[in-house]
Amino acid sequence: MAFKPNLPLLAFLLLSLFFLSTTLALSLATKDPELKQCKQQCRHQERFDKQQRQQCEQKCEEYSREKQQREREEQQGREGHCNREDPQQQCEKCQRQCREQEQGQHDERQCEKRCEERRIEQEREQGRGREGGDNPRWEGSEEEEEQGNTPYVYRDEHFETRIKTQEGKVRILERFSKRSELLRGIENYRVAILEANPNTFVLPHHCDAEGVFFVVKGRGTISMVCQDNSETFNLQRGDILRVRAGTTIYLTNKDNHEKLMIAKLLQHVSSTGRYQEFFGTGGENPESFYRAFSMEVLEAAFNSPREKIERLFGQQTKGAIVKASQEQIRALSRHAQGGGGHFPFGGESKGPFNLLKKRPTDSNRHGQLYEVNTNECKELEELNLAVSFANITRGSMLGPFYCSKATKVAVVVEGTGYFEMACPHMSSGQQGRQEGGGSQRQEGGAHYQKVSARLSPGVVYVVPAGHPVVAVASGDQNLQILCFDINAKDNEKYHLAGKKNIMKKLEKEAQELSFSIPAREVEEILNKQDETFFFPGPHQRQEGGRAYA
Amino acid sequence: MAFKPNLPLLAFLLLSLFFLSTTLALSLATKDPELKQCKQQCRHQERFDKQQRQQCEQKCEEYSREKQQREREEQQGREGHCNREDPQQQCEKCQRQCREQEQGQHDERQCEKRCEERRIEQEREQGRGREGGDNPRWEGSEEEEEQGNTPYVYRDEHFETRIKTQEGKVRILERFSKRSELLRGIENYRVAILEANPNTFVLPHHCDAEGVFFVVKGRGTISMVCQDNSETFNLQRGDILRVRAGTTIYLTNKDNHEKLMIAKLLQHVSSTGRYQEFFGTGGENPESFYRAFSMEVLEAAFNSPREKIERLFGQQTKGAIVKASQEQIRALSRHAQGGGGHFPFGGESKGPFNLLKKRPTDSNRHGQLYEVNTNECKELEELNLAVSFANITRGSMLGPFYCSKATKVAVVVEGTGYFEMACPHMSSGQQGRQEGGGSQRQEGGAHYQKVSARLSPGVVYVVPAGHPVVAVASGDQNLQILCFDINAKDNEKYHLAGKKNIMKKLEKEAQELSFSIPAREVEEILNKQDETFFFPGPHQRQEGGRAYA
Amino acid sequence: MAFKPNLPLLAFLLLSLFFLSTTLALSLATKDPELKQCKQQCRHQERFDKQQRQQCEQKCEEYSREKQQREREEQQGREGHCNREDPQQQCEKCQRQCREQEQGQHDERQCEKRCEERRIEQEREQGRGREGGDNPRWEGSEEEEEQGNTPYVYRDEHFETRIKTQEGKVRILERFSKRSELLRGIENYRVAILEANPNTFVLPHHCDAEGVFFVVKGRGTISMVCQDNSETFNLQRGDILRVRAGTTIYLTNKDNHEKLMIAKLLQHVSSTGRYQEFFGTGGENPESFYRAFSMEVLEAAFNSPREKIERLFGQQTKGAIVKASQEQIRALSRHAQGGGGHFPFGGESKGPFNLLKKRPTDSNRHGQLYEVNTNECKELEELNLAVSFANITRGSMLGPFYCSKATKVAVVVEGTGYFEMACPHMSSGQQGRQEGGGSQRQEGGAHYQKVSARLSPGVVYVVPAGHPVVAVASGDQNLQILCFDINAKDNEKYHLAGKKNIMKKLEKEAQELSFSIPAREVEEILNKQDETFFFPGPHQRQEGGRAYA
Numbered sequence A, B, C: 001m002a003f004k005p006n007l008p009l010l011a012f013l014l015l016s017l018f019f020l021s022t023t024l025a026l027s028l029a030t031k032d033p034e035l036k037q038c039k040q041q042c043r044h045q046e047r048f049d050k051q052q053r054q055q056c057e058q059k060c061e062e063y064s065r066e067k068q069q070r071e072r073e074e075q076q077g078r079e080g081h082c083n084r085e086d087p088q089q090q091c092e093k094c095q096r097q098c099r100e101q102e103q104g105q106h107d108e109r110q111c112e113k114r115c116e117e118r119r120i121e122q123e124r125e126q127g128r129g130r131e132g133g134d135n136p137r138w139e140g141s142e143e144e145e146e147q148g149n150t151p152y153v154y155r156d157e158h159f160e161t162r163i164k165t166q167e168g169k170v171r172i173l174e175r176f177s178k179r180s181e182l183l184r185g186i187e188n189y190r191v192a193i194l195e196a197n198p199n200t201f202v203l204p205h206h207c208d209a210e211g212v213f214f215v216v217k218g219r220g221t222i223s224m225v226c227q228d229n230s231e232t233f234n235l236q237r238g239d240i241l242r243v244r245a246g247t248t249i250y251l252t253n254k255d256n257h258e259k260l261m262i263a264k265l266l267q268h269v270s271s272t273g274r275y276q277e278f279f280g281t282g283g284e285n286p287e288s289f290y291r292a293f294s295m296e297v298l299e300a301a302f303n304s305p306r307e308k309i310e311r312l313f314g315q316q317t318k319g320a321i322v323k324a325s326q327e328q329i330r331a332l333s334r335h336a337q338g339g340g341g342h343f344p345f346g347g348e349s350k351g352p353f354n355l356l357k358k359r360p361t362d363s364n365r366h367g368q369l370y371e372v373n374t375n376e377c378k379e380l381e382e383l384n385l386a387v388s389f390a391n392i393t394r395g396s397m398l399g400p401f402y403c404s405k406a407t408k409v410a411v412v413v414e415g416t417g418y419f420e421m422a423c424p425h426m427s428s429g430q431q432g433r434q435e436g437g438g439s440q441r442q443e444g445g446a447h448y449q450k451v452s453a454r455l456s457p458g459v460v461y462v463v464p465a466g467h468p469v470v471a472v473a474s475g476d477q478n479l480q481i482l483c484f485d486i487n488a489k490d491n492e493k494y495h496l497a498g499k500k501n502i503m504k505k506l507e508k509e510a511q512e513l514s515f516s517i518p519a520r521e522v523e524e525i526l527n528k529q530d531e532t533f534f535f536p537g538p539h540q541r542q543e544g545g546r547a548y549a
């Protein structure tokens, strides 16, 4: 029986496969129920005739088989994740309901998006990861990195909540050297995340650290009070701003609906090796640091009696992030200077600069990379820091590549996926606590361990200099990653695949000696990939070069 | 009965109160004996009539009451200081004797000064401090910092004596990271104090550290021997001098009466993380480093027989600081270049620069601040160091303020008083040994612990970046503090009270949201203090703005 | 009976003494057998008549006596070295055989050289050292440094073999902070040694460290692949080359007979605090880091099926250093740019610069010093590094001197001898593990411990800033030492003997006060040595200024 093109069927199948691929790629390997669900979806399509239903079910089986091998591999070392409470499964159910209720309607995508958001929220709260390798070693080696033990990946449970009120919170990542000596080199750097509800005010404070802020989402203002001047700037998604140590700042979220979310990289200036906020204003909560002084000193400093002092520093009890009225926010935004756009920031004004309005340094249909480095920006040069933002198209991937000098601290801003990194420092049973020079096969040089983790918003991962790395977006959503590059001066990215693969620069004889196969063969393989930096991801390629998206 | 102005009585009362205030401010709270003494003094004044004596005694009681509250607070956590051996009480007795014996005469002040000096000496030897808070928390909290446990304050017992001869000594402060990880960031810096008797010579030596010297008192010369040249400079109080690592130096105290005292900040250059003097000259004591070489090597190096070598490195047994004759000192001073005065030092000549001849950056009747920073002086810029000297008028105070980037290492040079600092890193039971991110009230942000210590000559304290701090001079003497600011490049001082208080720069709405009281009220309080940086101290204010002094 | 000049006898005696001096200077103090051997050699000379034999034997006894004192000193603390397996003794036997078999012929020296090489090889494999002092303290003190415990000296057993194939190896020195906290300041620096057999190829790899390479011996090429360009340079003895972190390099040894040997100083850039090679090419051995990625990622990255990937990264199994054919080497050398010579390197081209073609900064018949410092070379300035190469004539010595700021990492390249260093940080029973501020005699300042070690090719020793040091070449061979100076910016060498001895710059009165003897006497001794920096060594002087050599 000939198969006639049937557009609704095709559309459904694609959609179905799209979600299924997500399901299978990310969820745990309870294969039977998945397949059953897939087939059920086929049967529930009332527009399908019998033949269409059969084809639908066939596709389900096909895709299921295709994924089986990876599933099996994924399952290894990921016990405990596969249960009925799994956010991914709840998400699928949620999305299924969306489709069943609102198919064909505009709201469907909105509904599904809400499902996905709920899932991500749940996953973050459960703090579960995908540490542990995808695949067993080709040779069947057992050296898989143990789950959750890598010092390179950080999730919700590795953050400490510094501030939490009804209206927002500030979370700070543990010191990079806490779990392992491997990252002692960046222990003076910390990552912090500020979230403030719509229409709120973050009380004035200063920090004993240099800060680089990146606005992940929302619209707000920031005021920076220096000893000699004081400025207020608008903030929007993509803005980068340097906040110098000691500068007293306060912020507003002036949006009526969206949270204001800021990711910060902080560099200690203090001898204490710790990072601390200092609230001068406030009272009991946030406590004002003035309250640490004796009353007689305060009376003298303010030339005021005890009652006045107690009044000034005694009334604030609502915490460091408080609700603000529309009038207050309007007043506070009154003098704000236009949101980021100028480049480089840090010229005359010390205001924010919008990274996403900059021309991408790499761009194709598989992704875009926005970068600002130490040469372009004095403010960052002083900190020996670069900032980049990668938008990886769903189903695509970034890399493999390595940085010559910089250590990347990556913060996942949106989307899901995973990353893989080759690390000679880790090996079975020694993860990150070893003091020696790395794992070593007798007389065989380094062994490279795969470090891999599932990515979702809020995950932080670290890529030390020289380490080859890849990031892959899942099939359902663009993966957006913010990177702070520490030690960025004179850093260079080296491409390990595609048009600019440095392996292509080896002389013919070097290739032959290196790979022990004819140079002709080496070249043939190296020349197959036409793209640069952003490539079609694993699933796209398997479908013969055609992207799902 | 009307009170007629009686000038001698007034004078006596003022004097009496002056010393009493010292007594009560600094001594421990054995109130009854103090009051008794005060009254006794009244009764012993033979020029007083009965009425005057009564008034005198009344004043004693008044003042005593006035001080009681603070006394009670001071007493907490300071057990063991209140005993008959207390230097402060001995000092009072000494001064009383001065007054009784020499009242009205010119020598009286001299006599009292000697008393005070003896007291300071005794206190230093006992190494007792005033660590621990003055006041309980306003809310009656029990979180007072425990005494002597703070890693921010150093006294005599924290110094190690490196060199000690009949003619002088060199003491070096323990590593800042010894007591606590909190100061690991400045562990490459050390403080050392050199004291040499009148008419002495400090033998040539070099150090494996960059040094910045400050002449605390005395008159001398320093010779710096480099490989290619050699210079001698006069030294006087206030001189700052950079001594580069490896430079061989020797010094003379050319004064016939006064000690030469030099405070040094040293920055390791050596991979050893330790600081060490290397004496090339000398013999058995100080040992010459030549003696570590084998005789055959020395014979070859000097092309001389063993007997000559033994003669050269065998005679010196008097230690590193020796008496010198007037002729020798004259000869050694012969080529000395004029004492510091040029600014900036480190221009053509590498000689000393006198900080106290520089125009103060802040000055009013409550104090003066002399500063030299990294922009002004290449020698200091290389070390990322600034130096400042604060002269706080008796009864006055400096601050509150904080530094944006620099960590202050403060050395008390003269006078007594105390400092208070707000520190979010310390909390009850965790002083400085904790590894975590600081004390933290659940979901309430930082808690600021008061760190406080009594100051007297020789005390060293550290103020990390961002930490608000105040220094208060006691009522009887100016408090003089030398500060080395580590990491001084681009450092800014932020004022937390007075005319330039950065809190005044907050917008009205920010003030309201921050303090939870009307902006009008905030402003009213913030505007009460007219001065900048140096303010009337606690006791001055309580007396209605009129200083004791 | 008159002694008539007998040229063959004289020649033999000189030769004999020459080797005997080596024997006695370096070997252990089993004096009797040595003397016996010496006399035996006399008796076995068939050309000698009876008289000549007696004279020969007399000389043996004379020389033996002359050496006795030093022998006794050397013996102390060097138990266990004096046995029949001693490489030195085997070497002598070997050389004796050479002479007996090939006396007078051209090949004799070649033969002896092979003996010596075999000895060095053996010594290195036994990893034996001469740590421990030569001489007891003059005063008979027992404070000799214990053997092998000093953190300043490194031998074969302190290297870790990173790569080892039939064709070569890469060895890396343990972290300097491993044995002692004393060298924590240079723990980011590592020394590595690459050795590759004639006609070999070192596979492409990059490192997470900045590297400075020095070609110790051999002729080869190095290719440096950057993202944007790629260059190949010839390498020869004396070449210095900076290899930036992340640069992919590969090398050839293009000589048909000589090993290529490169000493590297590496400075971590990675946050990991470890040093690691990353092989991109390769397969199973060396493992390619590509193999750490999952197959699906590689398929996507290379846009190639699994079979191709497995082919590319599966064939290389011969390790990181492989044999190359003459044609391959010719092809790889084809585009190589002329070997080092231009100065400074790091100008337009980033190629090597030949240190030994530079004009020596110090030179006399006792040795030559070749230096390149941070001012002369931007590439080194960035790393705050200087490189020097000292060629100390046999029987001569270098120093005593100290560096003001730099810490020297010295690698012995050729020859034998010893060094002595005065260290105030070490004292009996505390070697390098102490946490305190150094050994200290009560009120007597520092005590300087002699740190001493026997030097032979491959030994690495460290001289921290400020530490006086001497290196002495043995009587039979020039001693060649490569030094990397860490923290070299503004470093100055201070001479402690000879014409430029800084002690000569002290004023007369300072000399008198310092040494407690008349200045005239001080001067007399200091002026006896006419040379600068390189001096006749201990034995040369004892022979009345006439060198053995």
Ligand SMILES: [Cu+2]
Binding pocket: A422, A423, A424, A425, A426, A464, A467, C272
């Ligand atoms: Cu690694």
Ligand SMILES: [Cu+2]
Binding pocket: A272, B422, B423, B424, B425, B426, B464, B467
């Ligand atoms: Cu603190």
Ligand SMILES: [Cu+2]
Binding pocket: B272, C422, C423, C424, C425, C426, C464, C467
């Ligand atoms: Cu030492």
